[in-house]
Amino acid sequence: MPWSPFRKLTPYADAAKQRGVVVHHLNIGQPDIETPPSVLAAVQQADIRVLEYSPSAGYDSYRRKLAGYYQGVGIDVAAADILVTAGGSEAILFALLSCLNPGDEMIVPEPFYGAYPSFAVAAGVHIVPVTSHIGQDYALPPIAEMERVITPRTRAILICNPNNPTGYVYSRAELEQVRDLCLRHDLFLLSDEAYREFCYDAPYVSALHLAGMDQHVVLLDTISKRYSACGARMGALVTKNQAVAEVAHKFAQMRVSPPGLAQLLGEAATDLPAAYFDGTKAEYHRRRDLLVARLQAIPGVVCPVPSGAFYVMAQLPVDDTVVFAQWLLESFQHEGQTLMISPAAGFYATPGLGRQEARLAYVRNTEVLSQAMTCLEKALAEYPGRTA
Numbered sequence: 001m002p003w004s005p006f007r008k009l010t011p012y013a014d015a016a017k018q019r020g021v022v023v024h025h026l027n028i029g030q031p032d033i034e035t036p037p038s039v040l041a042a043v044q045q046a047d048i049r050v051l052e053y054s055p056s057a058g059y060d061s062y063r064r065k066l067a068g069y070y071q072g073v074g075i076d077v078a079a080a081d082i083l084v085t086a087g088g089s090e091a092i093l094f095a096l097l098s099c100l101n102p103g104d105e106m107i108v109p110e111p112f113y114g115a116y117p118s119f120a121v122a123a124g125v126h127i128v129p130v131t132s133h134i135g136q137d138y139a140l141p142p143i144a145e146m147e148r149v150i151t152p153r154t155r156a157i158l159i160c161n162p163n164n165p166t167g168y169v170y171s172r173a174e175l176e177q178v179r180d181l182c183l184r185h186d187l188f189l190l191s192d193e194a195y196r197e198f199c200y201d202a203p204y205v206s207a208l209h210l211a212g213m214d215q216h217v218v219l220l221d222t223i224s225k226r227y228s229a230c231g232a233r234m235g236a237l238v239t240k241n242q243a244v245a246e247v248a249h250k251f252a253q254m255r256v257s258p259p260g261l262a263q264l265l266g267e268a269a270t271d272l273p274a275a276y277f278d279g280t281k282a283e284y285h286r287r288r289d290l291l292v293a294r295l296q297a298i299p300g301v302v303c304p305v306p307s308g309a310f311y312v313m314a315q316l317p318v319d320d321t322v323v324f325a326q327w328l329l330e331s332f333q334h335e336g337q338t339l340m341i342s343p344a345a346g347f348y349a350t351p352g353l354g355r356q357e358a359r360l361a362y363v364r365n366t367e368v369l370s371q372a373m374t375c376l377e378k379a380l381a382e383y384p385g386r387t388a
Contacts, residue, residue: 005346042268058084088222111347138166167306294373
């Protein structure tokens with residue numbers, strides 16, 4: 001089981017804080033945007049005398065409201081197509097356990113969400129990476145490259161759209177190529193869509209918007225980023241494939257039920273007006289523009305402009321971002337401050353890739369981001385392992 005690529009350096013960050021250094025956390029997607037007060041109030045004001053189990057698939061009232069939310073973004077599903085999960089993490093794990101057997105293979109464009117390898121280990125599944133490149137802004141790899149690695153053990157393709165860690169938003173044309181590949185080879189398409197509300201320069205297209213894919217798509221979701229409610233641990237597995245849904249429900253019964261209080265929070269969130277997202281999206285857009293502009297102004301840094309989510313992948317002029325990230329926390333400070341980043345090697349399955357890349361999350365306000373970028377610029381000038 002691998003360490004989390006965005007949490008493994010936490011002991012060094014903790015030690016820096018104990019020395020009095022302010023650490024700007026750009027390593028993890030934990031927003032500082034306020035959780036909507038009305039959503040928290042649903043839990044705080046709940047009249048509950050016994051906190052009982054919910055149904056294994058989640059409360060019917062919540063599933064019906066979730067169905068309404070999905071219908072609002074053009075995804076035609078019913079409550080029966082939704083399994084409420086303990087965060088997006090459980091949705092991903094249940095999808096792997098339900099769609100693949102131990103020893104089966106899953107094609108994943110890399111770089112990918114850093115926890116996917118852990119879920120694959122837990123499910124006994126092999127990740128088969130197909131590499132996207134910073135020079136192409138991390139666009140979908142050529143479909144021929146994905147088809148070339150299909151074997152008799154291939155069962156699924158896993159994508160994240162908008163993408164974590166790259167921020168790339170797959171176009172309808174790209175997704176239709178993936179659809180055609182899945183239909184040719186009878187593969188599942190597991191689609192992690194945690195960041196659908198945050199598309200800035202490209203339209204959001206769901207895997208469940210693709211014609212002819214109802215029996216192939218398993219949509220993986222979470223309210224963590226949508227409502228800045230990461231600690232609620234509330235997600236969903238959504239599929240029209242009843243065989244998959246039935247198997248996933250068995251795993252849901254294994255863990256008895258999803259969190260009850262979090263479902264109250266999630267249900268209240270579905271009552272927020274659509275305009276709620278206007279403000280959060282605009283704020284992330286401002287943060288993205290600031291972070292990208294500052295990164296692109298640093299000599300030697302290569303940084304594509306991400307179209308969605310709230311992450312930037314950047315190539316840094318250093319020997320190894322793992323070493324550099326640790327050095328930032330152990331040996332560097334500027335005016336009592338430093339920053340924490342996620343080395344990109346943990347987002348690749350191909351050995352050796354990502355050594356000069358890092359993911360930075362623009363989940364802090366613009367003042368903090370500006371201070372963090374000043375730290376990064378100063379650090380790159382001082383770092384003994386700087387490269388040309």
